[in-house]
Amino acid sequence: MIRRLPWYLAALMLAGFQLYALYLARNPAVDIDYRNYFMTRSSDCWPRAVQDVAVIGQPVRVSASGAFLACGFARPLGWGRWTQGNEARLRLRFTPTTEPLVFRFAAIARAPVAVEVLVNGIIAQHVALQPQGGVFDVALPAGTVLGGQTVIAFRFAEEAPPMGLQWFALERAN
Amino acid sequence: MSAALTRRLEAFAPARGGEFARFAGFVLLCFAASRALHYGVYLWGAVPGGRSFAQALCQFDCGWYLHTATHGYDAAPHAHDAGDAANWAFFPLYQALVALVAALTTLPALLAGILLSNMLAIATCLLAFAYFDSAAARRYFVVILSFAPFSFYLNAVYTESLFLFLVMGGLVALKSGAFLRAGGWGFLLSAARPVGVFFCFAMVVAMLREHLRAGGRWLAFPAHMLRRPDLITAILFSVSGLFGFMVYLHWHMGDAFAFSHVQRAWGREIGNPLAVLWDALGANDLSLFLARDHSRQWCAAWTLLWFALAGVLAARRMWPECIFAVFCLVVPLATSIQSMPRYGFGVAPLLIAAALVLERLSPGPLRAGLVLAALNIPLLAMWFAGHGGLI
Numbered sequence: 001m002i003r004r005l006p007w008y009l010a011a012l013m014l015a016g017f018q019l020y021a022l023y024l025a026r027n028p029a030v031d032i033d034y035r036n037y038f039m040t041r042s043s044d045c046w047p048r049a050v051q052d053v054a055v056i057g058q059p060v061r062v063s064a065s066g067a068f069l070a071c072g073f074a075r076p077l078g079w080g081r082w083t084q085g086n087e088a089r090l091r092l093r094f095t096p097t098t099e100p101l102v103f104r105f106a107a108i109a110r111a112p113v114a115v116e117v118l119v120n121g122i123i124a125q126h127v128a129l130q131p132q133g134g135v136f137d138v139a140l141p142a143g144t145v146l147g148g149q150t151v152i153a154f155r156f157a158e159e160a161p162p163m164g165l166q167w168f169a170l171e172r173a174n
Numbered sequence: 175m176s177a178a179l180t181r182r183l184e185a186f187a188p189a190r191g192g193e194f195a196r197f198a199g200f201v202l203l204c205f206a207a208s209r210a211l212h213y214g215v216y217l218w219g220a221v222p223g224g225r226s227f228a229q230a231l232c233q234f235d236c237g238w239y240l241h242t243a244t245h246g247y248d249a250a251p252h253a254h255d256a257g258d259a260a261n262w263a264f265f266p267l268y269q270a271l272v273a274l275v276a277a278l279t280t281l282p283a284l285l286a287g288i289l290l291s292n293m294l295a296i297a298t299c300l301l302a303f304a305y306f307d308s309a310a311a312r313r314y315f316v317v318i319l320s321f322a323p324f325s326f327y328l329n330a331v332y333t334e335s336l337f338l339f340l341v342m343g344g345l346v347a348l349k350s351g352a353f354l355r356a357g358g359w360g361f362l363l364s365a366a367r368p369v370g371v372f373f374c375f376a377m378v379v380a381m382l383r384e385h386l387r388a389g390g391r392w393l394a395f396p397a398h399m400l401r402r403p404d405l406i407t408a409i410l411f412s413v414s415g416l417f418g419f420m421v422y423l424h425w426h427m428g429d430a431f432a433f434s435h436v437q438r439a440w441g442r443e444i445g446n447p448l449a450v451l452w453d454a455l456g457a458n459d460l461s462l463f464l465a466r467d468h469s470r471q472w473c474a475a476w477t478l479l480w481f482a483l484a485g486v487l488a489a490r491r492m493w494p495e496c497i498f499a500v501f502c503l504v505v506p507l508a509t510s511i512q513s514m515p516r517y518g519f520g521v522a523p524l525l526i527a528a529a530l531v532l533e534r535l536s537p538g539p540l541r542a543g544l545v546l547a548a549l550n551i552p553l554l555a556m557w558f559a560g561h562g563g564l565i
Contacts (some may be wrong), residue, residue, distance in 0.1 A: 007403035014410035021417040025430035034428075037258065038435035041443075048257030049250075075255050084256070 014133035044085030045153075056092045056101065057098040059169040068092055070151070073165070080108075088163070089153045096148035100173035101140045103152055108133030108164040115163055118153040120144060129163055139167065139173065194303055200313060201299040201535040204320040204543070205292070211321075211547060212329055212554060219555040228284050228557045230558045234565045236287075236331040238264055240536045243283045247426055251439065259439035262432040267366040268333040269384055287331030294335040295319060298522070301342040303351060305526070313527035321546040322521040322528070326554050334520035336366050341498070341522035344373055346493055348380040353408045356380070360412025365419060368433065373413045376494035381405055383493065442509035451477055454511040465500040466556065472563060473511040477503070480518035483527040484520035490530065495523035513565060 015119075028039070036043035052067040054060065060068060065078045071086030073081045103119070107129055115127040117138050126140045144150045154163055213227060221230045232240070242261045253259035268290075276286035290348040299316045306312035319325060319338070344359035356377055363370030385395050399405055413516060426549035437443070456473035463469035480503055487496035502521045507514060518524055532542055557564050 004401075005404050007407050011403050011407045012408055014407065014414060017414065018410065018417045021420040021430060022426075024424040025420060028430065029424070029428035038429070038432075038438055045255050046251065046258035048252070065357065071256060071258075111271075 017148045022060065042114050043087070045087045045089055047071050047089060047091070050091040052093070053083055054092050054100045054170050056094060056097070056172065057169045059167045062165050067106070068168075072154075074162075080164050082162040082164050083154060083156070084162065086158065086160075087153055087155050088165070089151055091149070091151050093149045094170055096146055098140070098146065101145050102173050103140055103150075103168065104135060104137050104171050105168040106133065106135045106166040108166065109161060110164075111161045113156060113161050113163060116155040118151075118155060121153070133164070133166070137171075140170075193309075197303050197309075197312065198300060201296060201316050202317050205296055205299075207543075208320040208325065208547070209292070209329060211551070215551055215554045216558055219558050221558045226245075228288055230488070231288060231326070232284055233330070233557060233560055234417070235264075236284075238285045239269055239272065239287060239331045239333070242266075242269040243287065244402070246309075247423075247436055251436070252291065254439050256439070258436075259305070260432070260436050262423060262436045263440070265365060265367050265370070265415075265433065266422070267362060267415070267472045268336045271336070272331065284331060285442065291328055291330060291332065291335040294339040297340040298335065298342050301339070301346055304346045306529070308533060310536070311529045311533040314532040314542060315525060316523050317529055317539050317543045317546065318532075321543045321550055322519070322525075323546065323550045323553050324516060325550060326557055327516060327519060330341075330483060332516075333367055334516065337370070337520045338522045338525070340366060344376070345495060345522065345526075348376065351380075351384060351418045353377060353381060353405055357408030357411040360408075361415045363415065364413050367417030368416070369505055371413050371416045371507070372498055374409050375501060376498040377409055379497050380494040386402060412532065437509065440510075444508050447504050447507040450507055450509075450511055466559070466561045466563065467473055468512060468563045468565070470511050473514045476515035477507060477511065478557060480514070480521070480524050483524040483531070486527040486531060487523055492523070492526075495526060499523040499527075516564070 017165040028035070028073070030039070033047050037046045037126070047070045050070055052070055054068060062069065062073070062081045063079060066073075066076070066165060068090050069081070070089040070091040072084050075081070075083050103117075107115075107127075109129045109131050111131060113129050115129050116123050117127060117136075119138065119140060127136050138152070151170075154165075155162070212231075216227050216230055232432035238261050242264055247262060248260040249268075251260040271290055272283055272287040275281070275290045276283045279286060281289065286432065299319055302312040302315045306315065319328060328338070340359055340363045344356050344363060346513070347353070347356035347359055356373075360373040360377060362372070363373045381399070382392075382395055385398050386392070390398055393458045419433065423432045424430040451474055454477075457470040457474070459469050460471045461469075463472040480499075484496055484499045484503065487493075487499060499521050503514075503518060506517050537545070
């Protein structure tokens with residue numbers, strides 16, 4: 001028994017270490033975006049960091065640039081990008097202003113699709129998008145304009161056809 | 175030289191010293207020939223972008239291994255179109271060794287990785303001397319590692335060579351009943367790849383086999399294990415590489431299971447392995463492989479071959495090898511059919527089974543090498559050209 005004791009202690013230490021690792025695994029220290037995307041998979045949208053600053057009045061062609069695309073967009077094609085999954089997000093930073101702004105975007109669809117446009121997580125507009133596409137304006141709340149940043153999300157029903165985003169811009173409302 | 179080391183060397187090569195020297199010469203000859211063949215295919219093939227031989231060998235995941243070896247683990251996802259990929263999926267041992275070799279030799283990480291992979295592949299072949307009882311089988315094993323389809327992974331910055339080496343080391347230890355040593359190999363295996371952790375099952379089966387051979391009964395095995403804390407320690411130690419990586423990940427980025435969760439970036443999610451295989455067999459997309467794209471049917475055909483080789487192990491009652499091989503196939507298969515040809519080639523027991531089949535067929539090492547090389551050359555040319563179906 002005495003000769004076995006060090007082995008029992010070694011086994012106990014290893015088991016303790018492994019239980020500690022499992023305890024850590026049960027208690028992750030991650031943010032809500034990571035949890036929703038990687039752990040529960042309740043979101044199709046991984047919000048990657050966006051560093052660029054949008055210039056008011058200057059359209060951004062998404063076929064040429066991935067700037068401001070936070071998540072949910074496929075690779076660029078000649079005319080723009082298709083969305084992927086149930087949600088696609090843009091993260092815009094811009095110089096704060098007191099003037100009212102609108103978010104303007106041009107989009108097409110493979111088939112008629114209903115799109116919810118959310119500004120900072122709140123539904124701002126419902127768009128019935130047709131295959132021939134169109135240009136749409138979404139008013140930005142005054143608080144967003146003063147803060148100099150906003151998250152625009154396009155949300156779709158399950159199994160809905162994707163939306164093709166061609167360009168977008170921040171424009172003065174008047 | 176310490177007495178212990180002297181005893182170990184004497185145990186390895188005493189009366190068989192000359193035989194071992196001849197075998198080592200055969201290993202080096204095969205590797206020199208195969209690497210010359212790789213270089214010949216590189217010169218003959220149209221490698222895009224004027225890439226060097228080393229760069230042409232570095233395809234797909236190679237970039238992840240080099241990134242990790244030079245920059246360590248990511249703090250946040252950053253790669254792929256969705257920006258959701260990070261290097262947490264890649265277990266640390268191979269990249270750590272690449273970084274070590276680069277530091278010791280002052281070579282760039284790419285060349286250090288290629289050097290490391292080749293050294294480990296040669297060491298795997300040398301371990302075959304201790305594993306195989308039959309001289310013919312061990313020579314076929316060397317021929318397979320040198321010339322078989324997908325053997326070019328052992329000349330690239332990929333974990334296949336390390337995994338093969340560690341599994342061979344572990345199997346040699348199990349064969350000699352050195353379970354504590356096997357636990358050490360298992361520890362390294364579980365730090366090298368996720369499936370390395372399943373070596374613990376091979377250990378348990380080998381312990382059970384020894385218990386039965388010593389006259390023990392099935393039902394008495396749990397009690398026998400409880401009276402042998404050294405064996406329990408060996409088993410627990412064999413999986414500790416994984417747990418160590420989990421603790422590191424938690425303190426580094428907050429999620430101990432990040433190596434599993436980040437698989438989402440590669441579109442992998444746990445499913446029914448039989449359904450995955452069945453769907454892939456019926457995919458009817460073999461033409462995609464010829465068009466340099468990923469073909470599920472191609473991967474499924476290789477998966478069937480790997481399972482057939484696992485069947486050879488079962489038929490020969492090589493249960494520790496068989497159990498480990500089946501785990502190494504079923505677990506990745508449950509997530510996707512993609513990469514199954516490569517995963518199978520990295521499982522040493524399957525290559526052992528292939529060597530035993532060749533021994534039975536006895537075509538001779540030269541003829542076997544020529545046939546295998548002829549099958550490997552087109553794949554190698556595709557690899558140099560960045561063929562997406564070989565990832």
